[in-house]
Amino acid sequence: xxxxxxxxQSGVFKHVSxxxxxxxxxxxxPQCDTLHRAASIPTNAxxxxxxxxxxxxxxxxxxxxxxxxxxxxxxxxxxxxxSFPFLTLDAGGLHNATSVIDAVLAFNDGYALPLAxxxxxxxxxxxxxxxxxxxxxLDPLVREQKPRSGAHKAFGLAERLRPWSMAEIxxxxxxxxxxxxxxxxxxxxxxxxxxxxxxxVITVLKDQLICRYSIWEALDRAAR
Amino acid sequence: MQDxxxxxxxxxxxxxxxxxxxxxxxxxxxxxxxxxxxxLYPMLLTSTLTERSESTIIGGxxxxxxxxxxxxxxxxxxxxxxxxxxxxIAIAYLAISVQRRSMASQHERHKAxxxxxxxxxxxxxxxxxVAILSALVxxxxxxxxxxxxxxxSFALSVIFTMLSAxxxxxxxxWDADRTQQ
Numbered sequence: 058x059x060x061x062x063x064x065x066q067s068g069v070f071k072h073v074s075x076x077x078x079x080x081x082x083x084x085x086x087p088q089c090d091t092l093h094r095a096a097s098i099p100t101n102a103x104x105x106x107x108x109x110x111x112x113x114x115x116x117x118x119x120x121x122x123x124x125x126x127x128x129x130x131x132x133x134x135x136x137x138x139x140s141f142p143f144l145t146l147d148a149g150g151l152h153n154a155t156s157v158i159d160a161v162l163a164f165n166d167g168y169a170l171p172l173a174x175x176x177x178x179x180x181x182x183x184x185x186x187x188x189x190x191x192x193x194x195l196d197p198l199v200r201e202q203k204p205r206s207g208a209h210k211a212f213g214l215a216e217r218l219r220p221w222s223m224a225e226i227x228x229x230x231x232x233x234x235x236x237x238x239x240x241x242x243x244x245x246x247x248x249x250x251x252x253x254x255x256x257x258v259i260t261v262l263k264d265q266l267i268c269r270y271s272i273w274e275a276l277d278r279a280a281r
Numbered sequence: 282m283q284d285x286x287x288x289x290x291x292x293x294x295x296x297x298x299x300x301x302x303x304x305x306x307x308x309x310x311x312x313x314x315x316x317x318x319x320x321l322y323p324m325l326l327t328s329t330l331t332e333r334s335e336s337t338i339i340g341g342x343x344x345x346x347x348x349x350x351x352x353x354x355x356x357x358x359x360x361x362x363x364x365x366x367x368x369x370i371a372i373a374y375l376a377i378s379v380q381r382r383s384m385a386s387q388h389e390r391h392k393a394x395x396x397x398x399x400x401x402x403x404x405x406x407x408x409x410x411v412a413i414l415s416a417l418v419x420x421x422x423x424x425x426x427x428x429x430x431x432x433x434s435f436a437l438s439v440i441f442t443m444l445s446a447x448x449x450x451x452x453x454x455w456d457a458d459r460t461q462q
Binding site for chain 1: 289290291292321345348353356357359388391394395398402405406407408409410411412413414415416417418419420423424427428430432433438440443447448451452454456
């Protein structure tokens with residue numbers, strides 16, 4: 058095979074040769090299509106694609122329960138982040154409190170209305186859909202029950218929406234805006250700001266624990 | 282090559298997306314076209330007691346440099362100028378190299394694709410800055426900030442280039458050696 062990645066852990070994955078083993082034992086790399094034979098890997102190890110180096114699977118026991126608890130936490134904090142005041146501005150005796158919803162509605166003005174909808178989806182709706190879908194799909198697995206109907210679809214949706222969930226980018230944008238305003242007025246940071254930052258950190262932790270391969274396997278095993 | 286359905290996640294299965302490059306070029310062109318008004322028109326409309334001003338993306342960066350916040354100016358410049366332009370070049374290069382069945386540096390090109398996929402979303406920073414500023418700075422006569430039309434075209438540009446990167450079938454990079462073997 059051309060160009061084996063230096064990151065690959067030899068012995069964990071073997072390239073498929075001659076006779077094909079059963080389909081269930083094969084993994085195709087989602088990015089370069091190289092076929093690998095699936096094998097169980099040691100705890101806390103990562104298996105990389107032999108050709109392009111992308112992570113194919115990770116092994117973290119109890120990851121499922123952790124993903125579920127992180128998703129639940131983030132879901133609740135997101136609701137808090139939307140309901141409480143986000144930032145407050147004081148200047149010259151005038152006072153203006155802003156929530157996340159107000160930030161979305163900033164574009165609520167004629168030609169920019171579609172942008173208001175898009176921003177609402179990027180920072181609130183899509184993150185909530187992802188969390189909700191993940192909770193729906195994984196909750197029965199953690200309690201060792203049969204998966205709910207549509208659990209496969211829900212998990213697939215959560216993964217497909219990943220690039221469109223932009224809560225973390227929003228927080229960086231807020232930081233830039235704060236520095237721009239800091240010179241002209243006093244800004245007070247509200248509880249929603251901290252809740253939103255919490256959602257961002259927890260989402261990163263949660264996404265790092267997700268191993269698509271193991272979750273699909275677990276969904277299939279539980280459905281049997 | 283017919284489409285079939287994955288037995289596990291019921292997604293459509295395709296050996297290779299034969300229309301991949303066509304979609305990539307279409308979204309990329311749309312993204313580049315939307316990027317022009319995003320730079321020419323104002324992003325922010327600021328009015329204070331004494332003056333009304335409009336600032337474009339580059340104008341905003343220059344203002345930040347004048348205030349002395351170099352770090353923030355760098356973030357905005359990287360997110361709104363370097364990343365979008367870099368993305369246009371990187372996607373065009375990847376598409377052309379696949380069309381020419383180039384075998385050169387497959388690993389580097391795959392890396393480039395991964396970077397483009399990962400970093401593209403971060404261009405949205407400026408749109409969110411505009412959203413927060415316009416929501417926050419609404420102090421009647423003293424100072425108000427409102428979004429300009431460039432915010433809309435900039436957001437569109439980012440969305441179109443994200444779709445362009447997603448339409449790219451990264452497996453095509455690795456096919457060159459297969460067909461020539």
